[in-house]
Amino acid sequence: xxCRIILWMYSVISVLALLLLLSRExxxxxxxxxxxVLLLGHREIWSLIRYRRLPVIDERxxxxxxxxxxxxxxxxxxxxxxxLLLLRFNVFKGVPVExxxxxxxxxxxxxxxxxxxYYDRVRPNLGKRAAxxxxxxxxxxxxxxxxxxxxxxxxxxxxxxxxxEEAFFFILALLAAPAVFAVSMLVSLVIYIKGLFSPAGEx
Amino acid sequence: xxxxxxxxxxxxxxxxxxxxEIVGVRRETIIxxxxxxxxxxxxxxxxxxxxxxxxxxxxxxxxxx
Numbered sequence: 001x002x003c004r005i006i007l008w009m010y011s012v013i014s015v016l017a018l019l020l021l022l023s024r025e026x027x028x029x030x031x032x033x034x035x036x037v038l039l040l041g042h043r044e045i046w047s048l049i050r051y052r053r054l055p056v057i058d059e060r061x062x063x064x065x066x067x068x069x070x071x072x073x074x075x076x077x078x079x080x081x082x083x084l085l086l087l088r089f090n091v092f093k094g095v096p097v098e099x100x101x102x103x104x105x106x107x108x109x110x111x112x113x114x115x116x117x118y119y120d121r122v123r124p125n126l127g128k129r130a131a132x133x134x135x136x137x138x139x140x141x142x143x144x145x146x147x148x149x150x151x152x153x154x155x156x157x158x159x160x161x162x163x164x165e166e167a168f169f170f171i172l173a174l175l176a177a178p179a180v181f182a183v184s185m186l187v188s189l190v191i192y193i194k195g196l197f198s199p200a201g202e203x
Numbered sequence: 204x205x206x207x208x209x210x211x212x213x214x215x216x217x218x219x220x221x222x223x224e225i226v227g228v229r230r231e232t233i234i235x236x237x238x239x240x241x242x243x244x245x246x247x248x249x250x251x252x253x254x255x256x257x258x259x260x261x262x263x264x265x266x267x268x
Contacts, residue, residue: 058228
């Protein structure tokens with residue numbers, strides 16, 4: 001009964017949102033919404049289709065959900081500030097705002113999923129050594145990303161102040177830091193996927 | 204933390220799915236508990252012990268470290 005009510009509510013709200021967004025021709029927001037619903041509710045939708053009931057939300061799932069939500073909230077806050085700053089300085093000239101906002105929502109949704117599966121599957125399956133490497137790689141990736149921004153600013157400032165083409169921060173920002181970022185993200189991805197598909201979680 | 208859940212469950216002839224159903228958790232939670240990869244709350248530990256007909260300290264063994 002409860003399952004049927006939820007299914008009905010889901011359907012009615014989806015159809016209303018669909019009609020509203022179609023009438024306003026907000027295709028990007030519509031796509032983001034549909035994708036978001038599918039991404040966030042994939043477990044519930046799958047369980048409703050296959051077992052005709054909602055999955056149990058026990059204490060472990062609740063902990064994982066709240067951890068993933070916290071991570072997503074922090075990211076949403078940071079990306080919103082960055083996007084507002086970029087929009088303020090007209091960086092996205094000609095790009096529809098709906099597209100930018102939709103992109104942000106989709107990205108946040110994907111991060112939520114990655115975060116949820118990290119707490120749900122990856123973290124319990126990782127050994128101490130792999131967990132330490134994952135942490136190091138993620139910190140390195142974050143630092144290298146900030147180095148890109150910092151390098152660009154410093155390169156421009158030094159070039160402007162001393163009236164010559166500064167090379168060190170240029171190479172650092174456009175070559176070294178992106179390379180470090182790519183490598184650390186790749187290693188993180190490998191560790192994550194290894195943890196996600198580790199047989200230990202399947203029992 | 205070590206657990207003897209699997210042993211007690213096998214004694215009662217319960218599957219992970221059945222134990223999960225009795226305790227009201229997901230099967231994955233039982234898997235992680237049996238492998239010692241998740242520390243349950245006192246309430247969940249007590250429910251599992253009751254379902255398996257044993258004391259908490261018989262099923263969940265705390266490591267000193």
